Amino acid sequence: MKLLKVITNTPRPVVKKISAKHWILIERYSVLLVTDEGTLSCDMMPGWLTDFRSGSGVLDVVVPKFGNPIYMAVILCHDFLYSGYVSRLLADEILYQGIRLAGYSRWRASAAYWSVRAGGKWSYYPIEKPLKGIYQHNRLYEKFGWLDKP
Numbered sequence: 001m002k003l004l005k006v007i008t009n010t011p012r013p014v015v016k017k018i019s020a021k022h023w024i025l026i027e028r029y030s031v032l033l034v035t036d037e038g039t040l041s042c043d044m045m046p047g048w049l050t051d052f053r054s055g056s057g058v059l060d061v062v063v064p065k066f067g068n069p070i071y072m073a074v075i076l077c078h079d080f081l082y083s084g085y086v087s088r089l090l091a092d093e094i095l096y097q098g099i100r101l102a103g104y105s106r107w108r109a110s111a112a113y114w115s116v117r118a119g120g121k122w123s124y125y126p127i128e129k130p131l132k133g134i135y136q137h138n139r140l141y142e143k144f145g146w147l148d149k150p
Contacts, residue, residue, distance in 0.1 A: 025048045
C-alpha cells in the first residue's frame with residue numbers, strides 16, 4: 001500500500017499537556033490517509049490521549065516528538081492504528097511513508113520505522129487482544145473507517 005497524501009481538519013492537533021509524558025486532545029482532530037488502496041479515516045475526539053512519539057528523549061535528535069503538520073498527523077495516526085484497526089506491519093509502513101511525505105530524510109524515517117518494529121509489539125493490540133491502558137481509554141474517543149476501499 002502506498003501512502004499518497006495526508007489531509008487533516010486543522011493544521012495541528014489542539015492539545016493540553018496533562019503529565020510529563022501525555023497530552024489530551026481538547027478539539028476534534030481528523031486525519032485522512034489517502035492511499036492507492038483507499039482512504040483510512042482516523043477521527044480523534046476531545047479526550048483522546050497521546051504521548052506523540054513514544055520512547056526516550058534521546059530519540060528526539062533523530063526522530064523528533066513534534067514536527068510539521070503532516071508529521072504530527074502521521075505520528076498520531078500511528079498510535080491510533082495500533083488499536084488494531086490495521087495490521088501492525090501496515091501501521092508501521094504508514095508511519096515510514098508518512099514521515100517521508102512530511103519531508104524528513106529516508107534515514108530519519110527508517111530510524112522511526114525500525115524503532116517501532118523493535119519495540120512496538122508490546123503496544124500493538126490486534127482485534128483479538130483486549131485493549132489496555134491508553135488504548136482502552138482512547139477507544140471511547142476514536143472512530144476509524146476505510147473510505148472508498150475497492
